Amino acid sequence: MPLGYKIVMTCDRTMASSYHGLMFLGFSACLPQGILPDCLYYPLFCPNARADKRGALVFANYGTRKIEAALLAGGFAREDIIVAHPDHLHEVIDENTKIVSISSNDPLGIGPATSTFVELWGGEGRMAVKLREVLVNPAIRKHKPKLLLGGPGAWQFAVHPDKQRELGIDCVVVGEGDATAPGLFKDALGGKSLEPLIYGAPASDDDIADIVGGSTIGIIEATRGCARSCAFCIPSVKKVRSRPLERILNEVQTNLDAGNTGALLHGEDILLYRSDGLRVNSDAVIHLFETVRNYPGVQWVGASHASLSSALSSPATIEGIARVLKLGSRHHPATYFQVGIETGSSTLIRRHMKGKVYPYDPKDWPRVVHDGFALLHENHIVCTSTIILGLPGERKQDIEQTTKLIRSLRPYQSLIVPLLFTPMETTRLEYAAGLYKKDLTARHHELLATCWDHNLHWLPALWANYSHKANPLLKGVINFGMRLGMPIVKNRIHRYAEKHKVRQP
Ligand code: SF4
Known part of the structure; x- marks a missing residue:
């Protein structure tokens, strides 16, 4: 047979x-x-x-x-x-x-x-x-x-x-x-x-049919697509849809049946669940988190992505999520949202990602990022974020503005991952030139060093939060590795930063 x-x-x-x-x-x-x-x-x-x-x-x-x-x-x-x-x-x-x-x-x-x-x-x-x-x-x-x-x-x-x-x-x-x-x-x-x-x-x-088997870490799609239409991004070409709550709960049940213990709500900006455009529908978002969190058998709820503009435009929604998820408690010390910073330059944001800033003006972007980080930090939501070096049209002052912005985020628990611009098919920037190592300037290196330094500063605290439910053996090995490796890596980053420091004439 x-x-x-x-x-x-x-x-x-x-x-x-x-x-x-x-x-x-x-x-x-x-x-x-x-x-x-x-x-x-x-x-x-x-x-x-x-x-x-x-x-x-x-x-x-x-x-x-x-x-x-x-x-x-x-x-x-x-x-x-x-x-x-x-x-x-x-x-x-x-x-x-x-x-x-x-x-x-x-x-x-x-x-x-x-x-x-x-x-x-x-x-x-x-x-x-x-x-x-x-x-x-x-x-x-x-x-x-x-x-x-x-x-x-x-x-x-x-x-x-x-x-x-x-x-x-x-x-x-x-x-x-x-x-x-x-x-x-x-x-x-x-x-x-x-x-x-x-x-x-x-x-x-x-x-869009409901899944019939368990998904990795209980991930469940709450919204699909993104109306912010950033020029470099693939979801920008997708129609935006919010899935009905009962369909989400069907998938929660499927995941519980498969042995998952919680739900990771996925959306390019979870704060736009049931929004009729780019304005946060606070009641719908909090209701979503509350209903899933209170679903029998669910022990935790997280979310994949959010935007800083949505967060800052509706602090009550962030506070509501933190309350519903009991963030800051012993069992739920923090949760994580992936958020995009991309640049600290208002000029580049206006040129490539105006929608990302809505309802704010592109000139306010550095403040939106800073205050958004502060708001999320206060509510025990850690930002894991990206910046993009080499966006088309980038000038030296744009890089400097991004470096300044990243330095200003030091007080807020977060991770900042720098990426070199890579054009992707089906995006509005598919024909633009990418940035390669050979093209990196001293200012780029300074920005990279600033990001590595920020991440190293927050790594132990992040790991303590993130690993509270992790396998004790894994936790022990990583804690040991960090104790041993951190001083070496710190030293290397500081030497790298010193070597690439931009000296003003
Ligand atoms: S906000 Fe994020 S998901 Fe939406 S288009 Fe911009 S980069 Fe893409």
């Missing part, structure tokens, strides 16, 4: 992890292969995900779960589909398998964060290496199913179709897959020839 499934959905190994329950550790996949030996990287940052006895992931990447749900809603049979652990592909693929569909965040290792770290430190993008390992899996080579690829990094093949051919991927879907997947998978099963690249149509509310 064949063991294989007709449709096998999977991901690369960097996505097959619950990251010790700490979603932020997932970003470690952007660290190039070779920076940290695998024997340390995987146990510390990316422990292997659980698989059941069939080889299925117990908790899978949310995007893959969404496509699985879309296929089931589109009439595919449950027994034909498996969301498989990448280490178990040999158990689920055989001559019966017609499609292997892979989700990838950064298939060629050229996403903004990976590119930045590869540029600065060398090595090769880890996610690209791990994707190749999936593609050369002996079961795939032997049975030659159709290979489909989607996920946040799919745009990379629109820029590099030659790489897609090299890797033998039959079809790449860029953008949303909910509405597109059922038809595409039917064509693939029917043996029709597939277009190598498809742009997925934005799904209507009815097309």
Whole structure:
């Protein structure tokens, strides 16, 4: 009897992890292969995900779960589909398998964060290496199913179709897959020839099916898309939708059934849940957090992203969230929002990201960032944020303004990750030039050193908050490593900062 499934959905190994329950550790996949030996990287940052006895992931990447749900809603049979652990592909693929569909965040290792770290430190993008390992899996080579690829990094093949051919991927879907997947998978099963690249149509509310299996760290989509329309960003091309609360609760229940203990609400700006534009609907946001937090069995609630403009425009919403989540208490010392700073320059914000500042004026952006950080800090919400060096049109005074802004954020517990500008397909800046290590100026280096210094300052406190529920062994190892390594790293950063200090004439 064949063991294989007709449709096998999977991901690369960097996505097959619950990251010790700490979603932020997932970003470690952007660290190039070779920076940290695998024997340390995987146990510390990316422990292997659980698989059941069939080889299925117990908790899978949310995007893959969404496509699985879309296929089931589109009439595919449950027994034909498996969301498989990448280490178990040999158990689920055989001559019966017609499609292997892979989700990838950064298939060629050229996403903004990976590119930045590869540029600065060398090595090769880890996610690209791990994707190749999936593609050369002996079961795939032997049975030659159709290979489909989607996920946040799919745009990379629109820029590099030659790489897609090299890797033998039959079809790449860029953008949303909910509405597109059922038809595409039917064509693939029917043996029709597939277009190598498809742009997925934005799904209507009815097309967005509820997930039917556990998602990584209980992540659940509350909103999709972003109306702020930053010129460099992929979600800017998406239609904005808030999912009905009862659908969110269905997915909470699915996650509890699978063994998750809480819910991580996802949205590009969670504070715009049920907003009719860019104004915070405070009652709806607090009601969302409160209802999910009070759902029987839920022990914690977090959120993925928020915008500083929304936060500052509605302090009552932030205070309400902190109250509902009991932030600052022993069991819930803090929560984390990813927020975008991108630049401290009002000129660059006005040029590329006017919507990010709304309801404020671009000239107020540095104040919005500073006061937004202060507000979130006071309410035990830690900002994990990004800045972008080399935005098109960047002048030396823009870099200086960003450095000044980052220095002003020192009192607020946060992490600030500097990225080198990388143009991405489907964004308004897709044809702009990226920034490379060779182009970095002394001012860029000074800004980089300011960010590393800020992060090092806050790392012990962040780790204390973030790790309160972590495995004690992992906690002990990292605490020991920090005690040992911090003085060395601090010393190196200070030498780096001194070397690149911009001396005014
Ligand atoms: S606010 Fe964030 S998600 Fe929205 S368009 Fe800008 S960068 Fe993208």
